[in-house]
Amino acid sequence: MSKKQKSILTKESLAFLKDYLNNPSPTGFEKEGQKLWLKYLTPYIDEHQVDAYGSVVGVINPKAPFKVVIEAHADEISWFVNYISPEGLIYVIRNGGSDQAIAPSMRVNIHTEKGTVKAVFGWPAIHTRLRSGDGKEPQPKVENIFLDCGARSRKEVEDLGIHVGCVCTFDDGFEELSYDYFICRAIDNRIGGFMIAEVARLLKEKKQQLPFGLYIVNAVQEEVGLRGAEMIAKRIKPDVAIITDVTHDTTTPMINKNIEGEIKCGGGPSITYGPAVHNILRELIIKTAKKNDIPHQLHAVSRSTGTDTDAFAYSNDGTPSALISLPLRYMHTTVEMVKRDDVENTIQLIYQTLLQITPKTNFKYL
Numbered sequence: 317m318s319k320k321q322k323s324i325l326t327k328e329s330l331a332f333l334k335d336y337l338n339n340p341s342p343t344g345f346e347k348e349g350q351k352l353w354l355k356y357l358t359p360y361i362d363e364h365q366v367d368a369y370g371s372v373v374g375v376i377n378p379k380a381p382f383k384v385v386i387e388a389h390a391d392e393i394s395w396f397v398n399y400i401s402p403e404g405l406i407y408v409i410r411n412g413g414s415d416q417a418i419a420p421s422m423r424v425n426i427h428t429e430k431g432t433v434k435a436v437f438g439w440p441a442i443h444t445r446l447r448s449g450d451g452k453e454p455q456p457k458v459e460n461i462f463l464d465c466g467a468r469s470r471k472e473v474e475d476l477g478i479h480v481g482c483v484c485t486f487d488d489g490f491e492e493l494s495y496d497y498f499i500c501r502a503i504d505n506r507i508g509g510f511m512i513a514e515v516a517r518l519l520k521e522k523k524q525q526l527p528f529g530l531y532i533v534n535a536v537q538e539e540v541g542l543r544g545a546e547m548i549a550k551r552i553k554p555d556v557a558i559i560t561d562v563t564h565d566t567t568t569p570m571i572n573k574n575i576e577g578e579i580k581c582g583g584g585p586s587i588t589y590g591p592a593v594h595n596i597l598r599e600l601i602i603k604t605a606k607k608n609d610i611p612h613q614l615h616a617v618s619r620s621t622g623t624d625t626d627a628f629a630y631s632n633d634g635t636p637s638a639l640i641s642l643p644l645r646y647m648h649t650t651v652e653m654v655k656r657d658d659v660e661n662t663i664q665l666i667y668q669t670l671l672q673i674t675p676k677t678n679f680k681y682l
Contacts, residue, residue, distance in 0.1 A: 324518065324660055332356045333490075333510050337500040340425060340485040342394035343412045346370050346536045349390055353509050353534050360516040361532065371535045371548040374516060380529035382675035385557040386515060386666055387545065388508025389538030389624055392501065393648055395484040397426065397463075400474070404467035406435065409458060411483060412539030415648050416456045422650065423487040424463060430477030435465035435484070488650035496656040497581070503652040507642060507659065508560045509534045514663045515670070527674050528555075538624055545627035549635065556597065556636050556673060557628035558666060562654070563588075563615060563641035577615050579643050581655040584611030585662040586641040590621050592629040594636035596679050601638055604669045610661050615641065636679040640665055 325333075336356075341349030350372045354364060361374035372390075393412035400406055406426075420439030425432045439461075440446075445454055454460065463484065467473040490500040498507075512532050519526070531552050535544035538561075549557070563586050566576045579586050587601055605612040620626045621639050629637040642662050645653040 324663060329514060329517065336506055336510060337502060338489045340427065341390055341392055341506065342483045342485055343391040343537055343539045345427070345483055346390045349506065350534065353390065353513065357513045357516055357532065360520040367548055367551055369536055369544060369547060371533065371544045373548065373552065374532040376516065376519065376530040377526060378529055382528040383531055383552060383554040384528050384670065384673060385531045385533050385552060385554040385628065386512045387533040387535060387557060387559050387624055387628065388512050388561065389505045389544065390509055390534045391536055391539050392485065392506070393539050397478060397480050397482040397484065399480070400470045402470055404469045404473050406463035406465065406473060406478065408461070408463060408484060413648055416458050416461050418649050419461045420456050424484045425487055426465065426478055426482050426484045428477035428482055433465055433476050433478060435463040437461055438464040486650045497653050498656060499651050499653045501650040501652060503644060503654055504562045504647055505538065507562065507654060511560055511659060511663045511666065515667045518667050524671065526670065530670065535624055542624050542627040545624035546631065549628045549631035553632050554635055556679065558669065559623055559625040559628060559637060559639050560662060560666065561623040561639065561641055562644040562647065564647060565643045565645040568645055579613050579615055581643045581645060581653065581658060583613045583643060584658060585665050586613045586615045586643060588615050588617060588621055588639040588641060590617035591619065592621055592626045593638050594679065597636045597638040600672055601640065601665065601669050604672050605665055608664065608668045610665050612665065
């Protein structure tokens with residue numbers, strides 16, 4: 317947040333953030349989270365759309381011919397029940413980029429038609445684990461991690477409503493740490509949905525009249541290949557798209573800055589350079605950050621951004637698209653961590669950038 321500026325987050329918006337982060341929204345099963353998001357957004361928009369797979373779009377000025385998108389993705393990584401052993405242990409496969417290394421001893425929720433069933437990722441005690449011939453410790457792999465819900469037979473598991481295809485999410489919820497840090501599972505990227513909703517709130521409260529239609533998009537299924545963004549981009553056919561997602565804080569151990577660049581929590585939103593990122597739109601964002609004294613960082617990607625930016629950029633014969641990322645530590649773990657100032661500065665940067673765009677803005681390279 318700029319030093320000249322008071323906090324833009326209200327008591328109500330922070331309460332929504334907590335509820336939204338705590339609510340499970342695994343890839344392909346985002347419905348309940350989308351309901352929460354749309355309920356919060358509704359006072360600040362004119363209408364909304366929902367597509368067949370659950371991406372939700374809030375629209376301001378729906379009749380305007382020029383269309384601008386601000387977008388985040390709603391889904392979180394998770395696990396699918398894949399096999400139930402005769403002994404009542406549950407083996408899983410990934411739903412998105414779930415990390416087996418962090419699974420042992422974690423608590424999970426198995427989502428069934430009968431309700432939520434509590435379980436844990438079991439892991440044998442250090443005293444008992446079978447070692448290989450060379451004495452090396454066994455490592456967690458997708459094929460050897462398992463859930464224990466207390467059942468001791470396949471029938472007992474099934475009696476709880478658990479079956480192959482049930483989705484499982486980690487249990488860890490929202491907490492605040494010292495020095496204004498938020499932690500939670502699934503900050504990637506429900507924090508993005510929160511930020512674009514806050515942009516809509518600011519536009520409404522400040523009575524800003526935009527000269528274009530604004531489409532506030534919370535897309536599904538990003539974690540399995542940007543699929544929700546692919547679908548909704550074709551539906552909206554925007555003229556401009558600004559995507560927000562999280563990016564890696566590279567200042568923690570075991571990360572090579574020579575390869576990953578240097579991005580840190582507290583340094584402000586990260587603005588990306590890369591083939592899919594439209595040069596004119598990116599420069600407009602950077603100029604806006606400088607003009608408004610919004611701290612920001614720069615990041616480069618070799619090929620794709622790995623975010624919904626790629627889906628929008630290469631849709632509909634090409635859509636000028638840019639990526640504004642929130643620095644985050646410990647991605648795809650249960651303790652994803654972001655700094656409050658960065659959240660507020662990202663909201664401000666998106667908001668201020670929208671005020672610089674008009675239907676006459678020239679996005680042509682030549």
